[in-house]
Amino acid sequence: MEPWRDEYVHVMPAAELAPGQLHELQAGEHRVVVGRLLSGEPVAFQALCPHEAASLVEGHFHGPAIDCPRHHYLFDVHSGDNLFPLPLYPMWKRAQVGDLRLGRFPATEREGWIVIARNPYSEPFDRPPER
Amino acid sequence: MGKVARQVVEAAGINVNELLTKLVAAAGAEFTTFYYYTILRVNSIGLEGEGIKEIIEDARIEDRNHFEALVPRIYELGGKLPDDIRPFADQAGCPDAYLPDTLGGVAAERRGAGRTTFGEYPGRQPSSVQDLLTVLVEAERCAIRTYTDICHYTFGKDHRTYELALAILNEEIEHEAWFSEFLGEGPSGHFRRGSPGVSPYVARYMTADVGRQ
Numbered sequence: 001m002e003p004w005r006d007e008y009v010h011v012m013p014a015a016e017l018a019p020g021q022l023h024e025l026q027a028g029e030h031r032v033v034v035g036r037l038l039s040g041e042p043v044a045f046q047a048l049c050p051h052e053a054a055s056l057v058e059g060h061f062h063g064p065a066i067d068c069p070r071h072h073y074l075f076d077v078h079s080g081d082n083l084f085p086l087p088l089y090p091m092w093k094r095a096q097v098g099d100l101r102l103g104r105f106p107a108t109e110r111e112g113w114i115v116i117a118r119n120p121y122s123e124p125f126d127r128p129p130e131r
Numbered sequence: 132m133g134k135v136a137r138q139v140v141e142a143a144g145i146n147v148n149e150l151l152t153k154l155v156a157a158a159g160a161e162f163t164t165f166y167y168y169t170i171l172r173v174n175s176i177g178l179e180g181e182g183i184k185e186i187i188e189d190a191r192i193e194d195r196n197h198f199e200a201l202v203p204r205i206y207e208l209g210g211k212l213p214d215d216i217r218p219f220a221d222q223a224g225c226p227d228a229y230l231p232d233t234l235g236g237v238a239a240e241r242r243g244a245g246r247t248t249f250g251e252y253p254g255r256q257p258s259s260v261q262d263l264l265t266v267l268v269e270a271e272r273c274a275i276r277t278y279t280d281i282c283h284y285t286f287g288k289d290h291r292t293y294e295l296a297l298a299i300l301n302e303e304i305e306h307e308a309w310f311s312e313f314l315g316e317g318p319s320g321h322f323r324r325g326s327p328g329v330s331p332y333v334a335r336y337m338t339a340d341v342g343r344q
Contacts, residue, residue, distance in 0.1 A: 062276070069280065070156070072225055072273045084273070085226035088266050093229055 008106075010113040017042065017114055024057035028118045032105060033057050035077075037064060043077045044105040044116040050075070050082075051100055066102070075102035080121065132209040136291075140208065143288035150284065150292065151210035154201055156224030157277050157299075158212065161198035163220050164270060165191055167228040171263060174234045179260040183313055185327070187267065190306040192328020194274075197299045200336035204292055225273035231262035264314050271307035278303060298332040 009027055011034055017023065022035040024047050031047035033056050045066065049056055054070035061067070065074040065083050074084040080102040086094060106117040141147055168191035175184045205212065213219040229235075278300035285293040308319035330337070 060276075060280070067276055070224070072276050084269055088229070088231070088269055089226075090229050090232045090235065093227075 007118045008115045009118060010115050011044075012114050014042070014109045014112050014114050020061055022057045022059065022061075024055070027105070027116055030105075030120065032116065033066075034107065034114055034116065035061065035066070037061055037077070042107045042109055042114050044107040045075075045077055045080075046103040046120070049073060050102055073100070075100075077102065077104060080104050133207045136207055137209050140289045140292075145285065145288050147208055150281075150289065151205060151208055153224070153277075153281055153284065154205050154208075154292070155210060155212065155219075156222050157281065158198050158201040158205065159219050159221075159223035160225040160274065160277060161194045161201065163223045164225065164228055164274075165195040165198065167230075167270075168194065168267075170230055171228065171267065174230055175260075175263060177260075180263070183260070183264065183310075185323070186306075186309045188327045189324050189329075190267070190271070190309070193302050193306070193330050193333065196328060196330040196333050196337060197302070199339065200295060200299065200333050203336075203338065204295055208292075224277050225270060228266050228270040231259070231266055233259035233262045261314065264310050268307055268310035268314060271303055271310060274303040275300065275307060295333075295336050298336060301332040302330060 011025055011027055011032075012023060017034065017036045019036050019038045019040060022033050024031065024033050026032070027044075032044050033047050034042065034044045036042050038061065045056070047056055048054070049059075049068040049070065051068065051071060051073050054068050056066055056068060058069045059067050060069075061077075062074060064078055065076055067074055072084070073082060075081065076083055082100045082102075086097065086100060089097065104121045105119075106121065108115060137147055140150070168187060172184060172187040172191055175181070175187055202212065213222070278296045281296040282293060282300060285296065287293075305319070305321055308321060311317070312319040324331075
């Protein structure tokens, strides 16, 4: 996939996004959190936690992972994989919980702006799960 | 409820209801962790398991102490524990620390496959203690993130909650280091507790004297 052939949107001035910071905004039809890792890399992902729809803008980065403030689930912002707790769960619990994956948007910095693709890498989760 | 105690926290700019949500979630995590650590401890068996049983017990009792220390602050600020334990467990701020597959569940049912001259013996999976330690260390890391968040939220504004959260954070950091040491991640830098679950940082907040030696 060549995400940068898709449309992209300028979402905020790059100077306003310091390392470790998170901002929530509307990008097209999606609520998106844009953040900057401590390495300086801008990233963008869905605004709601795939677990129970907590607001991820209130979370914190731990390395390349976003830490959800409600249950402290960790999601890799590059791969979307859940890093905690799913890999530790026994098989029976993993079967109950199912796949939890963070929807991400290609993000970069261009000419002083943070730009993100309109189309996510994977379909983001915009609603609480039905349980 | 401490009326003025709550007012001064609000006046300092804290959203007390949001703080109470964090504190109840933290108390729920301590309570459920105490339960799950009980299961992890009783399954910490064999030559390797016995070696870590005492530190699991220290962490288990100290997590219960954290619950005991958090509860008075929740009520002082006008909050309460849920009437029903089920939603309380669901609100817990950290995931459940389940027994890993290699010590329970489907994988454990396959453990009796080792055959010797004298018959079948239940053999534990080679990685079971490592799996157990991984569950423990990650539970402690979740607790560290929880109390770091509460410290950030209350620093300079709610002195009493900040000090309590900091005391708990100190113990959670020690717990992480103990388990991390057994996973080969380097020395913890600590020696053993004088008695199980003595809570050197949190004991002074346990005004009901529950669990103190």
